[in-house]
Amino acid sequence: xxxxxxxxxxxxxxxxxxxxxxxxxxxxxxxxxxxxxxxxxxxxxxxxxxxxxxxxxxxxxxxxxxxxxxxxxxxxxxxxxxxxxxxxxxxxxxxxxxxxxxxxxxxxxxxxxxxxxxxxxxxxxxxxxxxxxxxxxxxxxxxxxxxxxxxxxxxxxxxxxxxxxxxxxxxxxxxxxxxxxxxxxxxxxxxxxxxxxxxxxxxxxxxxxxxxxxxxxxxxxxxxxxxxxxxxxxxxxxxxxxxxxxxxxxxxxxxxxxxxxxxxxxxxxxxxxxxx
Amino acid sequence: xxxxxxxxxxxxxxxxxxxxxxxxxxxxxxxxxxxxxxxxxxxxxxxxxxxxxxxxxxxxxxxxxxxxxxxxxxxxxxxxxxxxxxxxxxxxxxxxxxxxxxxxxxxxxxxxxxxxxxxxxxxxxxxxxxxxxxxxxxxxxxxxxxxxxxxxxxxxxxxxxxxxxxxxxxxxxxxxxxxxxxxxxxxxxxxxxxxxxxxxxxxxxxxxxxxxxxxxxxxxxxxxxxxxxxxxxxxxxxxxxxxxxxxxxxxxxxxxxxxxxxxxxxxxxxxxxxxxxxxxxxxxxxxxxxxxxxxxxxxxxxxxxxxxxxxxxxxxxxxxxxxxxxxxxxxxxxxxxxxxxxxxxxxxxxxxxxxxxxxxxxxxxxxxxxxxxxxxxxxxxxxxxxxxxxxxxxxxxxxxxxxxxxxxxxxxxxxxxxxxxxxxxxxxxxxxxxxxxxxxxxxxxxxxxxxxxxxxxxxxxxxxxxxxxxxxxxxxxxxxxxxxxxxxxxxxxxxxxxxxxxxxxxxxxxxxxxxxxxxxxxxxxxxxxxxxxxxxxxxxxxxxxxxxxxxxxxxxxxxxxxxxxxxxxxxxxxxxxxxxxxxxxxxxxxxxxxxxxxxxxxxxxxxxxxxxxx
Ligand SMILES: Nc1ncnc2c1ncn2[C@@H]1O[C@H](COP(=O)(O)OP(=O)(O)O)[C@@H](O)[C@H]1O
Ligand SMILES: [Mg+2]
Numbered sequence: 001x002x003x004x005x006x007x008x009x010x011x012x013x014x015x016x017x018x019x020x021x022x023x024x025x026x027x028x029x030x031x032x033x034x035x036x037x038x039x040x041x042x043x044x045x046x047x048x049x050x051x052x053x054x055x056x057x058x059x060x061x062x063x064x065x066x067x068x069x070x071x072x073x074x075x076x077x078x079x080x081x082x083x084x085x086x087x088x089x090x091x092x093x094x095x096x097x098x099x100x101x102x103x104x105x106x107x108x109x110x111x112x113x114x115x116x117x118x119x120x121x122x123x124x125x126x127x128x129x130x131x132x133x134x135x136x137x138x139x140x141x142x143x144x145x146x147x148x149x150x151x152x153x154x155x156x157x158x159x160x161x162x163x164x165x166x167x168x169x170x171x172x173x174x175x176x177x178x179x180x181x182x183x184x185x186x187x188x189x190x191x192x193x194x195x196x197x198x199x200x201x202x203x204x205x206x207x208x209x210x211x212x213x214x215x216x217x218x219x220x221x222x223x224x225x226x227x228x229x230x231x232x233x234x235x236x237x238x239x240x241x242x243x244x245x246x247x248x249x250x251x252x253x254x255x256x257x258x259x260x261x262x263x264x265x266x267x268x269x270x271x272x273x274x275x276x
Numbered sequence: 277x278x279x280x281x282x283x284x285x286x287x288x289x290x291x292x293x294x295x296x297x298x299x300x301x302x303x304x305x306x307x308x309x310x311x312x313x314x315x316x317x318x319x320x321x322x323x324x325x326x327x328x329x330x331x332x333x334x335x336x337x338x339x340x341x342x343x344x345x346x347x348x349x350x351x352x353x354x355x356x357x358x359x360x361x362x363x364x365x366x367x368x369x370x371x372x373x374x375x376x377x378x379x380x381x382x383x384x385x386x387x388x389x390x391x392x393x394x395x396x397x398x399x400x401x402x403x404x405x406x407x408x409x410x411x412x413x414x415x416x417x418x419x420x421x422x423x424x425x426x427x428x429x430x431x432x433x434x435x436x437x438x439x440x441x442x443x444x445x446x447x448x449x450x451x452x453x454x455x456x457x458x459x460x461x462x463x464x465x466x467x468x469x470x471x472x473x474x475x476x477x478x479x480x481x482x483x484x485x486x487x488x489x490x491x492x493x494x495x496x497x498x499x500x501x502x503x504x505x506x507x508x509x510x511x512x513x514x515x516x517x518x519x520x521x522x523x524x525x526x527x528x529x530x531x532x533x534x535x536x537x538x539x540x541x542x543x544x545x546x547x548x549x550x551x552x553x554x555x556x557x558x559x560x561x562x563x564x565x566x567x568x569x570x571x572x573x574x575x576x577x578x579x580x581x582x583x584x585x586x587x588x589x590x591x592x593x594x595x596x597x598x599x600x601x602x603x604x605x606x607x608x609x610x611x612x613x614x615x616x617x618x619x620x621x622x623x624x625x626x627x628x629x630x631x632x633x634x635x636x637x638x639x640x641x642x643x644x645x646x647x648x649x650x651x652x653x654x655x656x657x658x659x660x661x662x663x664x665x666x667x668x669x670x671x672x673x674x675x676x677x678x679x680x681x682x683x684x685x686x687x688x689x690x691x692x693x694x695x696x697x698x699x700x701x702x703x704x705x706x707x708x709x710x711x712x713x714x715x716x717x718x719x720x721x722x723x724x725x726x727x728x729x730x731x732x733x734x735x736x737x738x739x740x741x742x743x744x745x746x747x748x749x750x751x752x753x754x755x756x757x758x759x760x761x762x763x764x765x766x767x768x769x770x771x772x773x774x775x776x777x778x779x780x781x782x783x784x785x786x787x788x789x790x791x792x793x794x795x796x797x798x799x800x801x802x803x804x805x806x807x808x809x810x811x812x813x814x815x816x817x818x819x820x821x822x823x824x825x826x827x828x829x830x831x832x833x834x835x836x837x838x839x840x841x842x843x844x845x846x847x848x849x850x851x852x853x854x855x856x857x858x859x860x861x862x863x864x865x866x867x868x869x870x871x872x873x874x875x876x877x878x879x880x881x882x883x884x885x886x887x888x889x890x
Binding site for chain 1: 744
């Protein structure tokens with residue numbers, strides 16, 4: 001296991017420091033170990049898939065990293081600094097953004113506002129600037145807006161035009177998922193955590209989004225961790241695959257290794273996860 | 277599964293539409309339910325003694341008093357409502373037909389049955405003990421000074437008649453509907469606004485007109501009522517819905533055009549608000565000033581509840597702190613602070629102190645969520661009042677005696693604003709309302725305002741998007757507190773005395789109802805809500821235009837709140853963004869979707885998408 005891990009790390013990132021590292025991370029839910037001594041390294045410019053059966057602890061991993069749930073043991077290190085004890089908003093401003101498995105947009109705010117508000121931690125104009133309508137305030141507003149439009153433009157024509165001013169609750173399911181990603185991009189992170197970004201999409205949509213995930217890394221330079229069930233998508237996007245089961249990492253490596261790992265196949269028992 | 281794939285199904289069968297329902301197929305349970313709810317409501321109204329008290333206020337002299345109006349409105353509403361069809365996509369909608377009238381008739385009949393039963397019961401049994409409001413006057417009123425059997429028959433007939441009339445309203449096409457509603461609103465408006473209209477007309481020297489319109493001791497005289505209905509009906513016919521068209525057009529305007537239109541509206545409103553008090557008498561100006569004070573409070577609470585989504589039930593605390601601080605600083609009778617300050621200087625201190633109090637109350641409260649937060653704020657609101665009431669601090673605040681002989685508010689030595697001249701109070705309040713509107717408007721469209729809305733929508737996610745929710749919520753609390761303190765400082769100068777009894781929890785509740793009624797998070801809605809509710813019904817202690825309601829104000833506020841929550845949670849005037857987009861652009865969206873076959877977006881959130889076979 002350690003061999004494989006070292007090999008994968010070296011292959012993906014040479015001898016660089018990992019961007020994010022969890023050290024023996026554990027999360028307890030009143031006796032239920034949702035994460036158990038998890039060691040994980042994410043390197044800059046990498047796309048890592050996290051897979052595993054339902055209830056394996058994948059979302060809990062994201063929650064622990066973003067401080068949404070408390071870790072009971074271990075450490076989370078981002079760019080050499082521990083994230084433990086930080087509020088979720090501090091984690092985000094230090095450069096980690098996420099999406100939610102059960103899409104959670106600001107439903108009554110417009111599409112544009114959803115993206116604008118997510119730049120909160122990268123902007124600084126306060127109430128007085130707004131009240132006095134200062135030049136700095138107007139400038140920053142224009143910048144926020146422009147950046148938001150640029151981010152929405154990344155998704156083609158879907159979220160721009162009249163859609164920008166519509167409340168988020170009018171969006172279709174696929175567009176809501178896209179907007180979640182746009183919102184994460186707007187926090188200007190170094191690392192994006194995508195929780196089942198193609199869940200509920202049809203094959204055409206999911207193929208397109210798979211392409212977008214690649215472009216997110218190539219054009220925007222984000223490192224990406226993606227939780228995904230669709231093995232086609234996993235094979236397509238990932239540099240490395242991490243398999244969780246019952247909060248424990250049972251395998252790690254490139255897609256082919258992991259898909260043929262007997263332990264992984266057993267974990268998915270009968271699901272045929274290894275099929276291409 | 278295949279049926280969901282458009283290409284394989286061929287042309288969809290046209291949904292049958294617009295065939296009237298046959299006259300006797302009804303949703304009987306619905307009719308029975310609405311009828312009995314209305315019947316209960318009517319009996320409740322009767323037993324609350326509302327009709328007797330309101331009977332003194334005439335709407336149309338001599339045929340209709342407010343007392344009878346509240347009894348007539350329920351069967352009418354039930355009859356109208358029972359014909360309501362829920363529109364669903366791809367479901368045929370029946371055209372209204374005789375069915376509505378029959379349904380309305382039955383519904384009204386059940387409603388009338390309630391009062392009939394009551395009439396029988398009170399004649400045969402002595403119910404004075406349990407029903408404290410029961411009086412011979414009420415029976416007299418219900419039976420039109422006749423025998424019991426007459427009351428039974430007449431209320432069944434009235435109920436059925438009003439119910440059927442409600443059903444008939446459904447039959448009318450949009451045009452006639454508009455005309456009828458305009459006529460009814462014109463007469464009702466004239467009756468409700470009577471004192472205001474008379475007062476302003478007097479100022480303008482138009483007494484001959486109002487003398488003709490209104491009967492000598494109140495109420496619209498019946499010939500004038502007919503005339504008014506005719507004139508307004510005619511105007512509605514001639515207007516051909518231009519008003520609504522203009523509103524739709526305004527909603528669709530963009531950019532510079534919209535700015536210009538808004539500017540025009542603002543100037544017109546400002547002109548009316550500045551000119552109107554000049555011609556109005558003392559009572560009207562008093563009313564306007566009271567409405568203004570509540571607009572100010574509502575705007576403040578709107579920042580907290582409407583924008584940031586913090587359900588603050590103790591908002592009156594900031595009103596109280598503002599009032600008391602201003603009183604202590606300006607009144608010579610307040611024991612502790614010897615050199616009395618001019619009001620404007622005191623105001624600065626008031627803002628600072630209320631802001632700090634907001635911070636102190638907010639800091640512990642803000643970490644809670646939902647119900648807990650509401651309950652704790654409720655507690656803090658009471659604690660503040662009890663502190664002002666306490667013997668312990670009576671050296672500062674005078675305990676239950678309060679602080680009296682507070683001087684008026686001097687404005688740069690130009691004028692002094694005090695309660696003896698409500699016109700000046702109104703202008704002062706107006707100025708502060710403009711400030712409050714500016715503050716809410718600017719903040720709403722800023723980084724901070726967006727953060728507030730994000731917190732309101734989903735606090736966890738807002739936090740995960742990098743917003744420091746504690747700071748942001750605390751700021752909302754402080755801004756709300758400061759806006760509320762403006763109102764408090766003016767209140768102290770206006771009334772000239774402050775007592776703990778002016779700051780009951782009731783005030784918080786009334787302001788909250790006003791905000792919810794008008795439409796949370798919407799400045800125009802909140803202003804309209806205060807104007808309508810405080811202006812017509814009155815504030816917790818301030819009389820409104822329908823002063824007869826004062827006793828029943830809380831009952832009505834409560835009923836309104838429940839009704840709003842059930843029927844229109846978005847408020848009287850929903851946020852612009854919702855109205856603007858949803859209607860017109862849904863069609864654009866559909867057209868756009870149809871053009872794009874490979875599309876990804878079909879279906880939206882409703883319904884499973886077609887599965888594509890591998
Ligand atoms: N907030 C919570 N409280 C208690 N148990 C939780 C909580 N969140 C997740 N769990 C449990 O932790 C386990 C892992 O859940 P999760 O991380 O959501 O799985 P998945 O891999 O499907 O995303 C599950 O058994 C789940 O029931
Ligand atoms: Mg999950």
